[in-house]
Amino acid sequence: MDILRLPTALRSSLLRQPAVQRLLHTTTYGAPHNDVPPPALPAAPALLTLSSSTLNSYQVGLVPTSTHLRFANAYFTAAPPEYLFTSPYFRSFPPSSHPEVAFLGRSNVGKSSLLNALFGRPNMKDAHVSKRPGRTRTMNGFGVSGGLALGAAPKEAQREAVWRRFPRGGCVVVDMPGYGGGSREIWGREAMKYLESRKQLRRTFVLVDAEHGLKRTDVEFLTHLRRRGIAHQIILSKADKLLYPAARPPGPLKLNNGLLKLRDLCGTIRSTLNEEAGGRDAMVDILCCSAEKGLDERSRHRRLGIDEVRWAVLTACGLECDENGARKKGLSQDIKILEEEEE
Structure with missing residues (x-):
């Protein structure tokens, strides 16, 4: 009372x-007597930390584990890439028994730097780096063997002999000419012939500058790939421009804010592509990486998000490891040599 x-x-x-x-x-x-203590204030959300799931946006593929990323790193760095071919025309592509992936994007989007980092040779010139847009004028193939030994060299000294030596269990990374400003129309025609007709092609990786987002040519190109049913994946290059533009890695709060910016950018990209496709949902993974910055000060040699890109290449080619990190056997032996029709 x-x-x-x-x-x-x-x-x-x-x-x-x-x-x-x-x-x-x-x-x-x-x-x-019926008064109760005021409700406790909700706890502040935990700050985002750097991981595969916070750096990238997965809708189709599974988030790679640390075992997957170690395997991908070892696969790409076990041996230098093998230069296999250069071709200005699709009709001159050699027949191959190996799965292929293609990398392309707007001119000067950082594709060559990304490929050199992908091969574990960021200071080398496997893929030519240039400040001048449109420097890549041909389609160039590099073989990644995962450390498997090359076969015996044929007697005749021919460039085509590299294909006979390159081991099963490897994959081919094709460096494509850029599109947009600085590129010629004929490069685009030949590139599209390859993307639409090459039977060995498993996935196309389209680079978009994280600092500037989608351009109109990016939207048109990605929409075309979607309409033609060409398997593709978006890579936001130069992600360090959003995460930590300064020389030193960011503190926890700045890193959290940078990861939120990347998350918002991925959402904006999907919304733009969905609108272009008439409102239909674009289910596509978006990877974020940097060819310049390392994960942290202790591992500068491992570039930001590069191992996730390596893993995406291996899964596209059916060369991923098992749950224990061991190389799968027999998968690549089922790939048949597919001859291309003359254009």
Whole structure:
């Protein structure tokens, strides 16, 4: 009972009673008995830290584990890439028994730097790096063997002999000419012939500059790939421009804010592509990486997000490892040599 809610006369009479006065020495009145403590404030959300799931946006593929990433790193760095071919025309591509992936994007989007980092040779010139847009004018193939030994060299000294030596269990990375400003129309025609007709092609990786986002040519190109049913994946290059543009890695709060910016950018890209496709959902993974910055000060030689790109290449080619990190056997032996039709 709350004494303060009683009429004044009755309350005064009760307070004069000895029993009530003794009770007042041990009980405090004034607050309603049904009052409850105010609800606790919700805990502040934890800051995002750098991981495969926070750096990238997966909708189709599974998030790679640390075992997967170690395998991908070892596969690409076990041996230098093998230069296999250069071709200005699709009709001159050699027949091959190896799965292929293609890398392309707008001119000067950082594709050559990314490929050199992918091969574990960021300071080398396997893929030519240039400040001048449109420097890549041909389609260039590099073989990644995962450390498997090359076969015996044929007797005749022919460039085509490299294909006979390159081991099963490897894959071919094709460096494509850039599109957009600085590129010629004929390069685009030949590139599209390759993307639409090459039977060995398993996936096309389209680079987009993370700092500048989608350009109109990117939207048109990605929409075309989608309409033609060409398997593709988006890579946001130069992601370090958003995560830590300064020389030193960011603190926890700045890293959190940078990862949120990347997340918002991925959402904007999907919304733009969905709108271009008439509102249909574009289920596509978006990887984020940097060919310049390392994961942290202790591992500068491992570039940001590059191992995730390596893993995406291996899964596209069916060369991923098992759950224990061991190379799968027999997968690549089933690939048949597919001759291309003359254009």
